[in-house]
Amino acid sequence: DVKVTQSSRYLVKRTGEKVFLECVQDMDHENMFWYRQDPGLGLRLIYFSYDVKMKEKGDIPEGYSVSREKKERFSLILESASTNQTSMYLCASSTLEGYGYTFGSGTRLTVV
Amino acid sequence: GEDVEQSLFLSVREGDSSVINCTYTDSSSTYLYWYKQEPGAGLQLLTYIFSNMDMKQDQRLTVLLNKKDKHLSLRIADTQTGDSAIYFCADTGNQFYFGTGTSLTVIP
Numbered sequence: 001d002v003k004v005t006q007s008s009r010y011l012v013k014r015t016g017e018k019v020f021l022e023c024v025q026d027m028d029h030e031n032m033f034w035y036r037q038d039p040g041l042g043l044r045l046i047y048f049s050y051d052v053k054m055k056e057k058g059d060i061p062e063g064y065s066v067s068r069e070k071k072e073r074f075s076l077i078l079e080s081a082s083t084n085q086t087s088m089y090l091c092a093s094s095t096l097e098g099y100g101y102t103f104g105s106g107t108r109l110t111v112v
Numbered sequence: 113g114e115d116v117e118q119s120l121f122l123s124v125r126e127g128d129s130s131v132i133n134c135t136y137t138d139s140s141s142t143y144l145y146w147y148k149q150e151p152g153a154g155l156q157l158l159t160y161i162f163s164n165m166d167m168k169q170d171q172r173l174t175v176l177l178n179k180k181d182k183h184l185s186l187r188i189a190d191t192q193t194g195d196s197a198i199y200f201c202a203d204t205g206n207q208f209y210f211g212t213g214t215s216l217t218v219i220p
Contacts, residue, residue: 035210040120042212043155043200090154098143098204105154 003027006091006104013111019078021107023091030096032074033058034066036087037106043090049074050096081111116203118211125219130188132214134201137182144177145202146186149213155200158186193218 007022033048045058047066067075094101147155161175168175174187198213
């Protein structure tokens with residue numbers, strides 16, 4: 001069964017901490033994405049990547065960075081976590097043409 | 113960026129049909145998707161339609177695409193309480209955009 005796996009289901013971090021959210025896919029997909037989901041705002045794209053070492057900003061990249069050193073792994077980094085980054089974070093992957101768009105089960109991050 | 117719009121809430125009685133609507137603005141879409149999200153879970157792919165199709169049926173699900181009006185709909189026949197969830201449409205044109213989600217409540 002093909003999968004997108006996010007390393008943590010729940011995470012609690014302190015303000016100012018550096019936070020890494022990891023995502024791994026086993027479908028050999030070119031595209032990988034990070035979204036955050038907040039009530040009433042739907043899914044908002046933070047960053048996406050269409051190839052190793054390539055990244056593009058989404059709608060809300062401020063306060064985030066990403067890393068894609070290997071095709072199967074896409075990491076989201078919060079350099080200095082803030083309380084307004086408390087959210088559900090969803091990773092997804094797809095082929096270059098946008099086929100087979102698959103989500104991970106999400107990481108609920110709370111920054112205190 | 114693109115706008116993908118959905119109504120926020122829909123309530124139906126068990127056994128009735130549900131129709132969830134979505135409008136989008138990017139005309140370069142190749143695929144359009146419907147996802148289901150149950151409480152506390154990630155997004156589960158329900159179905160998708162290729163942009164050169166008008167309709168796709170998959171068991172209780174029917175997807176209709178009107179490219180001229182940029183309108184996508186998802187019909188769920190014989191809606192069950194287990195269908196209660198948030199439903200997202202997604203447009204994978206030049207970028208990847210999701211609607212705000214429609215919260216479907218099924219009343220027993």
